[in-house]
């Protein structure tokens with residue numbers, strides 16, 4: 465039912481409040497019912513027409529009829545509250561239906577920019593409600609590879625290791641020469657290493673490449689810090705491997721280096737065994753098998769007992785073959801060894817006399833460990849940035 469302006473007999477504060485609340489609520493209902501230009505004109509005339517519009521009636525019935533003692537108060541109510549509210553509501557409704565109309569035509573014509581402009585117009589004209597909650601921006605989660613890397617680094621930090629880093633674009637000297645790679649070592653071949661183009665004019669050791677491992681930071685750190693040192697080095701490395709389920713041209717390593725007097729292979733084994741138990745759980749065992757790296761001697765590959773099948777090579781009630789460990793019960797985790805005395809020769813002048821100090825080093829791939837830990841089937845999933853995949857780690 466349309467609103468009719470009541471005659472006021474009671475001019476008490478409470479009665480005035482009740483009357484204006486009724487009017488404002490009627491205004492709200494009538495404006496929101498307006499859907500087009502014709503409706504709107506009718507609304508405007510009904511409320512604002514000089515002759516017999518609602519506002520004119522208010523003036524006649526409320527203000528002029530008020531007893532002398534209430535005139536001031538009623539005048540203020542009408543002029544500062546009711547009239548501005550009615551005018552604003554009616555003007556905003558007009559903006560709103562105009563915006564909606566533009567939006568409709570724009571949509572029909574497929575005009576995105578016009579839709580945006582119209583939407584902005586319509587939004588602006590909608591009443592500002594400061595009690596509406598803001599738009600919540602989702603906070604991302606740590607990437608599973610970086611999380612794994614951070615957790616491994618944290619294990620060594622608890623042992624007193626500090627974190628070091630170095631450049632991803634390296635020289636041949638740090639990536640190979642100072643790490644005791646002979647000049648024609650296959651790792652230096654373009655098969656494995658991504659070289660920066662146009663370096664031929666430089667002497668070989670200054671030529672730039674993408675570091676193929678984090679080991680060059682061993683040298684860089686020993687050039688800066690005198691022994692004893694204990695450092696871990698997380699970082700990205702590159703190799704010329706085509707991407708597949710277990711390879712990526714970019715991946716993540718965590719390197720470790722401890723140099724002091726009287727460091728032995730026993731220290732290496734004890735430290736790494738402890739670190740693996742911290743990271744994978746106290747029931748894992750470690751196993752060291754002979755290997756070769758130019759910069760460590762002796763060298764080893766370290767395996768941990770399979771943390772998926774518990775080392776049995778079989779899983780579940782149906783005794784299915786364990787895929788991650790290829791039924792061997794062991795998973796290869798890292799390369800390690802005692803720092804080769806030839807490496808110390810390159811930093812001898814900074815206190816690393818191979819006759820006085822010894823040390824161990826190790827390096828592992830964070831991506832592969834994350835893959836095993838989270839049971840991910842395809843390494844590529846880590847690098848495609850698909851939110852549906854990444855959300856599972858949030």
Ligand code: PHE
Nearest residue numbers: 677679757799800825826827
């Ligand atoms: N840098 C070696 C690699 O990338 C790993 C390693 C580091 C081995 C330190 C021994 C000592 O394969």
